[in-house]
Amino acid sequence: MSVLVLEDVTKTYPGGVFALRGVSMAVERGEMVAIVGPSGSGKSTMLHVIGTLDRPSTGTVRVDGHDVSRLSDRQLSALRASRIGFVFQQFHLASGVPALDNVADGLLYSGVRQRERRRRAAAALTRVGLGHRLDHRPHQMSGGERQRVAIARAVVGEPALLLADEPTGNLDTASGAAVMELLHELHASGTTIVVITHDREIAAALPRQVRMRDGQVVSEGVVALSAARPSEPGGTA
Numbered sequence: 001m002s003v004l005v006l007e008d009v010t011k012t013y014p015g016g017v018f019a020l021r022g023v024s025m026a027v028e029r030g031e032m033v034a035i036v037g038p039s040g041s042g043k044s045t046m047l048h049v050i051g052t053l054d055r056p057s058t059g060t061v062r063v064d065g066h067d068v069s070r071l072s073d074r075q076l077s078a079l080r081a082s083r084i085g086f087v088f089q090q091f092h093l094a095s096g097v098p099a100l101d102n103v104a105d106g107l108l109y110s111g112v113r114q115r116e117r118r119r120r121a122a123a124a125l126t127r128v129g130l131g132h133r134l135d136h137r138p139h140q141m142s143g144g145e146r147q148r149v150a151i152a153r154a155v156v157g158e159p160a161l162l163l164a165d166e167p168t169g170n171l172d173t174a175s176g177a178a179v180m181e182l183l184h185e186l187h188a189s190g191t192t193i194v195v196i197t198h199d200r201e202i203a204a205a206l207p208r209q210v211r212m213r214d215g216q217v218v219s220e221g222v223v224a225l226s227a228a229r230p231s232e233p234g235g236t237a
Helices: 043-050 073-083 099-107 114-127 143-155 173-188 200-204
Strands: 002-013 017-028 032-036 058-063 084-087 161-165 193-197 208-213 216-222
Touching: 002 043, 017 043, 017 058, 017 216, 032 043, 032 173, 032 200, 043 058, 043 161, 043 193, 073 084, 084 143, 099 114, 099 143, 114 143, 143 161, 143 173, 161 173, 173 193, 193 200, 200 208
Parallel strands: 032 193, 032 208, 084 161, 161 193
Antiparallel strands: 002 017, 002 058, 208 216
């Protein structure tokens, strides 16, 4: 079953600027996909459209079976909160708030009671290797650890789709490699992941690459899983 479907999607901005030009693609449940391209290629607009942060000008976007065009803004917010997990380059963690509560806040709109939110948050942090850092604030953590907290927050609600926007962009090489290793582990456990990146090395290490230029998909590639992950530099996040 497709978690994500785009059919002939366009996005235009005032002045006749075309950010997306007739994009069609699908992501199946359990896939790990890189959307890769240089600055101005349209991949950031793709992130916003896929993540339902912006509506397409024309075409169809379906997320976990829901046609985005048929949803009200309130329904769209509910879909985004329950079915899509976001990981951003800038982490977007609340300063001065313990990791446990930063992650638990990812369930604020789920209707789950606070005690259960914190229990699930602790489990998610343990899953990303931070079970010993539950009470630490962002300023007490390395960049790699902060990104792991952000990933835990993104997956705590078990979303249908995890969107990672330049997830290693603010990290050193070793921490970035550790974060990508974590994403591969989440994928191996069944999480559907789309990584938006300009880094061709990161894209080449993923099982499928969708390459963009000038708002269009210019090529797609699928590599054998055994070849998808070249050896990465060591180190911890």
